Amino acid sequence: MKLSLVLFRLRKSPWLAFVFPLISLFLVYLIFFKEDESILGFSGSTIRNHKWAHEIEGTFYFPYSSKFKLPKYSYKKKFNWLFNDRVEDIIPEGHIAHYDLNKLHSTSDSISDKEHVLVLTPMQTFHEKYWENLLKLSYPRELIELGFIIPRSDAGDAALKKLETAVKNVQSDKKNNRFSKITILRQESQSFDKLEEKERHSLAVQKERRAAMALARNELLFSTLGPHTSWVLWLDSDIVETPTTVIESMTKHDKPVLAANVYQRFFDNDKQQDSIRPYDFNNWAESDIGLQLASKMGDDEIIVEGYAEIATYRPLMAHFYNPSGDVGEEMALDGVGGGCTLVKAEVHRDGAMFPNFPFYHLIETEGFAKMAKRLNYEVFGLPNFLVYHIEE
Amino acid sequence: MDFLLNNKRQLKKKDELPISDSRWAPKSKYRHKFNPANSENFVKINAIITLILFLVFICQNSFSSSSSNVVDSHTNEAKILEDNEYYDYDFKNFDEPLVKKFDDGAKHYLISKYGSEVLTPEDKSRYEQELQELLSTTVQNYDLSKYSGTENGIQNREHVLLCVPLRDAEDVLPLMFKNIMNLTYPHELIDLAFLVSDCTEGDHTLESLIAYSRHLQDGTLAGLFQEMDKDDSKKDSEKLYLKYMNKDYLKMVEDAYSPPFHNDYEKPFRSVQIFQKDFGQEVGQGFTERHSVKVQGIRRKLMGRARNWLMTNALKPYHAWVYWRDADVELCPGTVIEDLMSKNFDVMVPNVWRPLPEFLNSEQPYDLNSWMESNEALKLAKNLDEDDVIVEGYAEYPTWRVHLAYIREKNGNPNQVVDLDGVGGVSILVKAKLFRSGIHFPAFTFENHAETEAFGKMAKKMGFRVGGLPHYTLWHIYEPSDDDLLEIASKERENNRS
DSSP: OHHHHHHHHHHHOHHHHHHHHHHHHHHHIIIIIOOOOOSSSOOOSSGGGOOOHHHHHSOOOOTTGGGGOSOSEEOOOOSOGGGTHHHHHHSOGGGEEEEEGGGOOOOSOTTTTTOEEEEEEEOSSOOHHHHHHHHTOOSOGGGEEEEEEEOSSHHHHHHHHHHHHHHHHHHTSOGGGSOSEEEEEEOOSOOOOOOSHHHHTOHHHHHHHHHHHHHHHHHHHHHHOOTTEEEEEEEOTTEEEOOTTHHHHHHTTOOSEEEEEEEEEEEETTTTEEEEEEOOOOOBOOOHHHHHHHHHSOTTOOOOSSOTTSOOOOOBGGGGOOTTSOTTOOEEOSBOOSSEEEEEHHHHHTTOOOOSSOBTTBOHHHHHHHHHHHTTOOEEEEEEEEEEEOOO | OHHHHHHHHHHHHHHSOOOOOOTTSOOOGGGGSSOGGGOHHHHHHHHHHHHHHHHHHHHHHHHOTTOSSOOTTGGGSSEEOOOGGGGSGGGOOOOHHHHHHGGGOHHHHHHHHHSSSSOOHHHHHHHHHHHHHHHHHHEEEEEGGGGOOOSOTTTTTOEEEEEEEESSOGGGHHHHHHHHHTOOSOGGGEEEEEEEOOOOTTOOHHHHHHHHHHHHHHTOHHHHHHHHHHHHTTGGGGOGGGGGBOHHHHHHHHHHTSSOOOTTTTOOOSEEEEEEOOOOOOSOOSHHHHTOHHHHHHHHHHHHHHHHHHHHHHOOTTEEEEEEEOTTEEEOOTTHHHHHHHTOOSEEEEEEEEEOBGGGTSEEEOOOOOEEOOHHHHHHHHTSOTTOOOOTTOTTSOOOOEEGGGGOOTTSOTTOOEEOSBOOSSEEEEEHHHHHTTOOOOSSOBTTBOHHHHHHHHHHHTTOOEEEEEEEEEEEOOOOOHHHHHHHHHHHHHHHHO
């Protein structure tokens, strides 16, 4: 009895008489005219919400889709679908992902363009000061990805432990302080074992050592480079001091390959004061004498800088440092070192890698610069932009 | 005048009785015209219409295929994929609500959940577990020596990356997908990667690729192709040259593409990655255009560039093998990946031939890029410019090399292996560690070669083993060249006359 009374009152009330037509009109609009699929506000970046060309501009029509809408297989969904929006970004629906690489740019305005930088470090020993320097960088951390490769040796095990602790601390920090992604790799190829500075730098072992380094760099590069990367910064694990704005300062020059000048701080015993001296002699411009030397060498021999036995007379960027000069001054180079070198991702994607065999009588990073030049990219250096190597 | 009007009004008023609002009072007939509140039927009808529309709206949203957040009852009809490999490495599901709790930092979570920084042992282990879960979302650890690649890939559950560079390939996409589905190597171990580049105006390679991929991952692609083939059966009559092809070959093709297929034919793959990148390539894709010698050097370098872009973006640390495949292969055994893998070479290619019309001998070696180096070729290279690219099969470059294609015997042992120096790109199986060592498809002239041949040379230079199977043949599709078409046209005219 009471129910029918309530219904009667409802029917009589003037509000409902107007409300129902309005609601039905609204529903008609939603059903037939609303194009936007994201009703509840989830707009995934996966292909499930892909707009076919015919829906946008009426050009391509795939005539069979409608018959085969119900899938035969599906992937497991572990957790409640309501909270899956972040998972959706990382694991796309149906495991299909579409990347438009035409939209990936490396420009001089890297921060405002939100360009991802991949910082790669072949790590043989973990230096605290290196890590602190990395944490001080001002480039937005959500745009930085880190990659490390560690050799299979005892020294490598020690470095790995320290690195993992440091990574754990930063990645369990507040969400804004975390790096976008960190990849830690264990090298497959054999590493070079003699690590003390004096032995490391003797001429005879250079070829072997640098070939091993080249393999490590390649393994690191091709395992971590992904479709979101715009820039790759090669930063050696023994570079302990860089300007905090190093990434944005270097990307500002918008050069395919750009090397900073690596110096070393030391205590000058003669003058009894702190001083600096050049460290990396792999940044150089080619000279005629260098080319002559190369033409006389056997196919399997390489030229390395900084040794009296091979006098190439190449202008070394290390010697072009001018303390009162403009920090942004550029210098055209033919060979680069790996201390602090910024490379546009497209140079690597085109195939430029670190040859571990004599390539035009060059190897590793210098061979890489030559390869980049063969691919018609320009190589530059910043003689007045200093970064510091650890003191040994 | 006023007097009269007023009178009329007064008269009217006098005539009418005082109006009561009682239900039982007689109303003027015009009152029923439209009073919604009083019309019960009207409201009832409206309520029912609204209810129906509401139900339609709900149905549409829960069953629409574009909604990724589908009600569970829908997926009951679909088979859930159980294999672990679908959900390992970067496809591991993570507990999002838990991860969200760490947004303010681990210390904050520790204190807010456990009360203090000093924990009991069980609490500590639970906290460590949760911390691990958080870290696994942004930190990845790989030991590259685990992904070396052995001859028994299926048993060792080795991941394979299948790369296909595409350009203006809309028509061959069904053929390509049928061949991909036909692979017997476990689909949960294969990652597909496509690169679509430099398509002409009006070509829909990208859109149809995306459409086919969605159906592929749903398991409905085979059914869809059956429908398409029924529709297209009339198109075959347009391909005139089929009349002149070898009947045995055509029978082989027909048998190959008719069901039944292997058990996991429709099973989805581990992942599909579609990349889009235009390089500004000007050379056309028609047969005559792309095969003239002058453009070969430029074309090969650009193709090398495309392959490198695809590889650098798609290669992950856990891939053990990479299988490069061209889209236009017509006949290929489904076991090709296991067969090439079993020889345990670092780079392995099969032989590639193509069918021809009977008046041209029925068949012909197609891929001349797989060869063994010869002294004449090395001497020839010494006299060439730094940027000159030697291309096989053209009179301009007499290299006198032994080509894999020419040493094929029809009934030879398909397991026989020969060592090679250069390889062709139709179907290459490579151990992923080669790419990780830096070997790629040079987009510049490397030892007077580019793309796949330079790749083979680089691999040999770095000490890897490059081999080919001379009696294991893949058949490329036949695209009639302009000369062939003229020949066929003249034959048609002869037949019509007689």
